[in-house]
Amino acid sequence: MSDYNPTTEAEIADIIAQSQGPLAIQGGGTKGVTCPGKTISTQGLTGIVNYEPGALTMIAKAGTPLAEIEAVLDKEGQRLAFEPVDFGQVLGQQSDPTIGGVFAINNSGSRRFQSGAARDFLLGVRFVDGTGQILKNGGRVMKNVTGYDLVKLLCGSWGTLGVLTEVAFKTLPKSETQRSLVLHGLTSEQAVNAMTRCVGSPFEISGAVHLPFDPSGAKTVIRIEGFEGSVAYRVEQLQKLLSDYTQSQLDDAGSVAFWNDIRTLAPLDGHSQAIWKVSVKPTDGPAIMKSAGFTGGFMDWSGGLIWGTAAASTNPRDMGINGHATLIKGPTETISKFHPEAPLVAAYSNKIRQKFDPSGRLNQGLMA
Amino acid sequence: MDMPAPNSEIIAKKAMIAARLRQVLPDRAVIEDPAETRAYECDGLSAYRCPPMLAVLPSTTEEVAEIMKICNEYNVPVVPRGSGTSLAGGALPTADSVILGVARMNGVLETDYDNRIIRVQTGRTNLSVTGAIEEDGFFYAPDPSSQLACAIAGNIAMNSGGAHCLKYGVTSNNLLGVRMVTVAGEIMDIGGAHLDAAGLDLLGVICGSEGQIGVVTEATLRILHKPEGARPVLMGFDSNEVAGQCVSDIIKAGVLPVAIEFMDRPCIRATEAFAGAGYPDCEALLIVEVEGSDAEIQEQLDKILDIARRHNPVELREAQDADQAARIWLGRKSAFGAMGQINDYMCLDGTIPVSELPYVLRRIGELSKEFGLDVGNVFHAGDGNMHPLILYNANKPGDLEKCEAFGAEILKLCVEVGGCLTGEHGVGIEKRDLMNVQFSEADLDAQMKIKDVFDPKWLLNAAKVFPLANSQARRTAA
Numbered sequence: 086m087s088d089y090n091p092t093t094e095a096e097i098a099d100i101i102a103q104s105q106g107p108l109a110i111q112g113g114g115t116k117g118v119t120c121p122g123k124t125i126s127t128q129g130l131t132g133i134v135n136y137e138p139g140a141l142t143m144i145a146k147a148g149t150p151l152a153e154i155e156a157v158l159d160k161e162g163q164r165l166a167f168e169p170v171d172f173g174q175v176l177g178q179q180s181d182p183t184i185g186g187v188f189a190i191n192n193s194g195s196r197r198f199q200s201g202a203a204r205d206f207l208l209g210v211r212f213v214d215g216t217g218q219i220l221k222n223g224g225r226v227m228k229n230v231t232g233y234d235l236v237k238l239l240c241g242s243w244g245t246l247g248v249l250t251e252v253a254f255k256t257l258p259k260s261e262t263q264r265s266l267v268l269h270g271l272t273s274e275q276a277v278n279a280m281t282r283c284v285g286s287p288f289e290i291s292g293a294v295h296l297p298f299d300p301s302g303a304k305t306v307i308r309i310e311g312f313e314g315s316v317a318y319r320v321e322q323l324q325k326l327l328s329d330y331t332q333s334q335l336d337d338a339g340s341v342a343f344w345n346d347i348r349t350l351a352p353l354d355g356h357s358q359a360i361w362k363v364s365v366k367p368t369d370g371p372a373i374m375k376s377a378g379f380t381g382g383f384m385d386w387s388g389g390l391i392w393g394t395a396a397a398s399t400n401p402r403d404m405g406i407n408g409h410a411t412l413i414k415g416p417t418e419t420i421s422k423f424h425p426e427a428p429l430v431a432a433y434s435n436k437i438r439q440k441f442d443p444s445g446r447l448n449q450g451l452m453a
Numbered sequence: 454m455d456m457p458a459p460n461s462e463i464i465a466k467k468a469m470i471a472a473r474l475r476q477v478l479p480d481r482a483v484i485e486d487p488a489e490t491r492a493y494e495c496d497g498l499s500a501y502r503c504p505p506m507l508a509v510l511p512s513t514t515e516e517v518a519e520i521m522k523i524c525n526e527y528n529v530p531v532v533p534r535g536s537g538t539s540l541a542g543g544a545l546p547t548a549d550s551v552i553l554g555v556a557r558m559n560g561v562l563e564t565d566y567d568n569r570i571i572r573v574q575t576g577r578t579n580l581s582v583t584g585a586i587e588e589d590g591f592f593y594a595p596d597p598s599s600q601l602a603c604a605i606a607g608n609i610a611m612n613s614g615g616a617h618c619l620k621y622g623v624t625s626n627n628l629l630g631v632r633m634v635t636v637a638g639e640i641m642d643i644g645g646a647h648l649d650a651a652g653l654d655l656l657g658v659i660c661g662s663e664g665q666i667g668v669v670t671e672a673t674l675r676i677l678h679k680p681e682g683a684r685p686v687l688m689g690f691d692s693n694e695v696a697g698q699c700v701s702d703i704i705k706a707g708v709l710p711v712a713i714e715f716m717d718r719p720c721i722r723a724t725e726a727f728a729g730a731g732y733p734d735c736e737a738l739l740i741v742e743v744e745g746s747d748a749e750i751q752e753q754l755d756k757i758l759d760i761a762r763r764h765n766p767v768e769l770r771e772a773q774d775a776d777q778a779a780r781i782w783l784g785r786k787s788a789f790g791a792m793g794q795i796n797d798y799m800c801l802d803g804t805i806p807v808s809e810l811p812y813v814l815r816r817i818g819e820l821s822k823e824f825g826l827d828v829g830n831v832f833h834a835g836d837g838n839m840h841p842l843i844l845y846n847a848n849k850p851g852d853l854e855k856c857e858a859f860g861a862e863i864l865k866l867c868v869e870v871g872g873c874l875t876g877e878h879g880v881g882i883e884k885r886d887l888m889n890v891q892f893s894e895a896d897l898d899a900q901m902k903i904k905d906v907f908d909p910k911w912l913l914n915a916a917k918v919f920p921l922a923n924s925q926a927r928r929t930a931a
Contacts, residue, residue: 137806137807137808138704138705139700139701139702139704139705139807139808140701140704140806140807140808140837141704142806161705162705162707191649191654193649197648197649198648201622201626202648202649204649204654204657205622205625205626214899218895218899219895220895220896220899221892221893221896222896222899222900224804224871224872224873224891225806225871226804226805226806226836226837226838226871226872226873226876227619227804227836227837227838228614228618228623228804228833228836228837228838228876228877229804229873229875229876230611230612230614230623230661230875230876230877230878230879230880231873231874231875231880231884231888231891232880232888232891232892232896232897232900232918233658233661233662233900233903233904233918234612234625234657234658234660234661234662235658235899235900235903236657237625237654237656237657237658237660238653238654238655238657238658238903240654240657241649241653241654242653242654245653246653257709258704258705258706258707258708258709259707260707261707278567281567281568281569284569285566285567285569285591285678286678287590287678287679287680287681311749312707312749312752312753312756314748314749314752315745315748315749315752315753318746318748318749364647364648364649364651365647366565366568366570366645366646366647367567367568368567368568369647386648389568389647389648390648407645407646407647408645408647408651409647409650409651411651423651423652424651424652426651426652427641427642429639429641430641430642430643430652430655431652433635433641433655433906433907434652434653434655436906437653437655437902437903437906438653440902440903440905440906441899441902452652452653
């Protein structure tokens with residue numbers, strides 16, 4: 086149980102306005118983050134407020150479990166196309182993530198390079214800022230340029246600008262079927278070359294990972310989704326494109342199972358001391374995989390996202406990254422969780438935080 | 454439309470400011486002759502005009518930084534300008550302002566197909582971004598209808614969309630990084646060739662900030678491989694409700710067309726008279742376009758046509774070749790020109806939840822009678838972004854005011870049914886004073902706090918986006 090367990094947005098506003106000292110915001114508590122102060126849970130704010138499958142939009146209270154949302158979408162043949170990563174296994178958490186938590190950390194999975202990130206699907210937010218003020222931005226329609234886009238600013242702000250109370254987001258149809266092409270025995274360089282060729286083809290792929298440490302040997306897996314005829318056609322075209330390599334195929338069920346494992350980060354050793362997430366341009370991926378000091382891991386986003394396991398003393402930032410590295414699990418006492426920003430960017434970001442949370446109470450120390 | 458009174462103290466210093474700017478810019482890059490500054494007196498919202506005090510046309514990011522330092526030192530208002538195609542008055546100057554035009558900065562800095570990015574200077578036009586890569590099979594997706602002329606700088610400022618954003622997203626979804634000059638003249642880089650910039654999503658808030666936060670001089674854009682082909686179908690219905698239901702059913706069936714365009718009867722008639730595209734005379738018309746190989750296109754069209762037939766269309770026309778495809782698009786693409794033949798028009802841009810479409814069209818019809826002005830509707834139905842075109846006579850006293858009042862009622866209606874004031878054109882001055890309809894004082898204040906952070910003296914494009922009464926204290930504090 087948290088220190089505060091509000092069930093309405095107004096209660097959250099009261100708690101923030103009337104309390105003093107730091108507050109740690111908790112959704113499902115699945116991100117392995119601990120902040121100082123009293124805990125305030127959003128889990129009492131639940132329920133789907135509005136869902137229009139024909140408009141591809143849903144509005145839900147921030148504490149609504151992700152599982153509940155996915156079940157409701159599934160009934161209508163829809164899904165969250167940005168495929169949020171499930172950290173439960175590797176972080177050893179039993180509880181369910183909330184939809185607010187998903188957007189608060191801009192949690193996007195393997196389909197991100199094709200369909201967009203969580204932030205690209207978030208249409209509107211209601212939130213309470215660090216002074217207890219209830220605010221809204223965006224709306225529930227897909228195209229909206231009315232005023233500044235604070236929706237994106239809130240998405241990925243890890244609760245440091247305000248407590249999300251309600252989110253409106255875009256949904257997409259599930260694909261009728263999917264298949265995956267598997268390439269065997271590629272080096273990281275060969276894999277990124279193959280994956281970027283697929284991404285840069287007209288044959289629209291929705292997943293591209295390389296698993297250099299797979300027990301059965303290095304594996305590169307390309308996902309193709311859509312209507313049956315279209316999938317068959319694109320698989321054939323991609324097979325031709327990749328004819329230099331030894332290939333096999335995963336059918337619909339096999340492909341679904343494989344990408345579920347990726348979504349739960351199953352290839353990562355949950356017992357490792359540290360888990361890193363590195364975002365770079367895809368062609369930089371192999372060098373990082375090789376030289377960042379990772380003991381295990383894999384590349385997603387056709388090489389642009391590296392999940393690495395490492396010893397507590399390893400810091401991939403030391404090699405100089407043109408992108409950013411986030412410490413998902415590990416010694417955050419000695420290594421900052423987030424990639425240090427350029428001084429000018431950090432200065433402006435800090436000023437924004439001071440505007441929304443003048444006394445720096447919300448998730449104190451995170452992102453700062 | 455009110456604009457703040459120009460600051461006469463600044464205008465009095467015009468010669469000195471021009472001289473200071475000439476110290477950091479080539480002579481030809483500083484324009485002060487009133488005969489020449491007049492070229493910058495308006496943008497696409499040409500009902501409102503005001504020549505700037507000066508115009509500057511820098512060629513490098515460093516020059517932009519020097520300009521900003523000087524303007525900041527003397528508290529000179531700056532209005533950034535791309536190609537000046539804004540329909541919302543986003544680039545309208547004030548008499549005490551410096552227009553900062555990025556048109557001379559139009560180069561391609563980097564093309565990287567492996568990582569699917571292009572880095573350009575922001576004065577480059579939208580279409581010429583695609584022009585630089587199309588021979589290699591690639592394109593830049595956002596396609597505002599002004600794409601021949603509009604600059605990437607303006608696309609970023611307004612977070613521009615286009616007909617194909619149902620599938621590919623708007624500017625914000627295709628922008629990976631920027632180099633931006635702040636009001637203080639600092640040069641900052643945000644994001645880059647990698648996905649998702651680190652830290653707070655400043656990129657997200659810069660995109661769509663209407664030139665009020667900084668001057669973006671370079672952009673890293675996501676590019677895509679062109680699809681193998683594309684083909685439209687045209688369908689006519691005898692009621693807006695049925696057409697709206699058909700859109701919703703297509704989306705629910707899991708087909709994701711690249712575009713779903715909608716035209717109502719007044720618009721169909723006007724375009725037929727103008728372009729003779731051979732459209733049926735019906736209540737509502739849909740153009741749905743899908744992409745892929747021939748077989749993939751057929752697979753999607755079969756599903757779409759199946760759905761359409763269930764709604765008893767009065768016309769169902771599938772393009773058999775490129776010529777027929779062009780004819781299907783002809784009327785839609787000439788819709789604005791066709792309405793312009795009849796009279797002057799004002800183009801609105803509100804977005805509504807798709808399910809509210811029949812109700813909103815009915816209400817617009819009623820309002821049209823009340824105001825005594827004709828209106829035609831053409832819009833991106835897949836995402837609910839409407840473009841009502843209100844016809845009026847600019848030479849008839851009072852007609853523009855009546856048209857604006859009618860437009861305001863339509864936009865209020867959009868907000869009332871759960872939508873918003875603008876889907877892709879931006880607020881500018883045009884919808885500035887309606888912002889209170891959609892946002893509370895606190896909501897607007899939260900947005901203005903972002904401007905406070907980047908532009909504490911409110912020098913950049915300050916009289917836009919926020920109702921003047923709301924921004925008054927901030928604008929006049931310096």
